[in-house]
Amino acid sequence: MPGPPPLHHPDFPDEFLAEARRLVGARTAASHLRQRARLVLLLHESPALSNAAAAARLDLHPNSIRRWRRRWASGQFTLEDDPGRGRKPAFSPLDRAIVTSIACDVVARTGNPLSRQSTTDLARRARDELNKPISRSTVWRILDEDAIKPWQYEHWIFPRASDFFEKAAVVLDLYEGYWQGERVDPFDRIISSDEKTSIQARIRCHATLGPASGRRRRVEAEYGRGGALQYLAAWDVQQGMVMGLCEAKTGIEPFGRLVERVMRRPEYASAGRVFWVVDNGSSHRGEASVRRMSRAHPNAILVHLPVHASWLNQVEVYFALLQKKVLTPNDSADLRELESRIGRDPKLGSRGSTLRVFLR
Secondary structure (H helix, E strand, C coil), X not given: CCCCCCCCCCCCCHHHHHHHHHHHHCCCCCHHHHHHHHHHHHHHHCCCCCHHHHHHHHXXXXXXXHHHHHHHHCCCCCCCCCCCCCCCCCCCHHHHHHHHHHHHCCHHHHCCCHHHCCHHHXXXXXXXXXXXXXXXXXXXXXXXXXXXXXXXXXXXXXXXXXXXXXXXXXXXXXXXXXXXXXXXXXXXXXXXXXXXXXXXXXXXXXXXXXXXXXXXXXXXXXXXXXXXXXXXXXXXXXXXXXXXXXXXCCCHHHHHHHHHHHHCCHHHHCCCCEEEEECCCHHHCHHHHHHHHHHHCCCEEEEECCCCCHHHCCHHHHHHHHHHHCCCCCXXXXXXXXXHHHXXXXXXXCCCCCEEEECC
């Protein structure tokens, strides 16, 4: 009986081998090119290696080894794909569903340690389930192309207030310049206000090292606690201006001081109405806070967000920029320096600067 077909023994030119060695060592080379370069070097060193053995060594499908071996044996010494070339998928929809189901298995069910929950581990288990070869890159591609990825999750905030849409509509209308169905007066002001709590002064155990050639700035991981500040801010929605002050703690009185210092400014003292959009924190909760605001400032109207919906407050966007561009990394020597950083640097916007007023 005739034996198996002879293996293809490509005789690679020296310049082709040099290019393959360069790609294997290049960190920025495309992964598929590095894979094929490793295949070139493996076949050059062990030309009698079978397709199955080479596939096992490189975690590829034997069909890939066979295809590239034939191509190189015919003298087509290139690592790039032929333009417009395509092939039928080797895995049916059922196979892809099985790979997805394996990825959804939790560690408690598989009995594997966390270090084994990788695409390499999934490929090994998929080979056992499908009873045919499948590479790690194919497993990754199947999972990446899947429209529904049940093995992934993200944190989410679900509305809990029964009147969520009614209260949210009031605030969103204000942002658009409407109050109770009518356009607000040009001299009315809209303010979004909240507190950024527990901003710590972290005193690093070693002085921060500045950046150098080929090295980032280095901030010591260990630190001592130098106390904390509460930053109360009021964002003028129409002007894009932030007014704020630092307090030792939050509460009704600190929030009242913020309101009083904002409302004494001429543009708010003379306004027909000043709408204050706030969440339901303890500093300004319930109808009592509405009455307290109107007694202190007759032209001020306190507007509450729905419960558990502070993400609708525009000032939170400003707080995110403050955290990223002013407070990170946190290496203040004391509370005085921390307060100075919060009140000093106005360059928060990606286009131009955000106008900030630090109230005294």
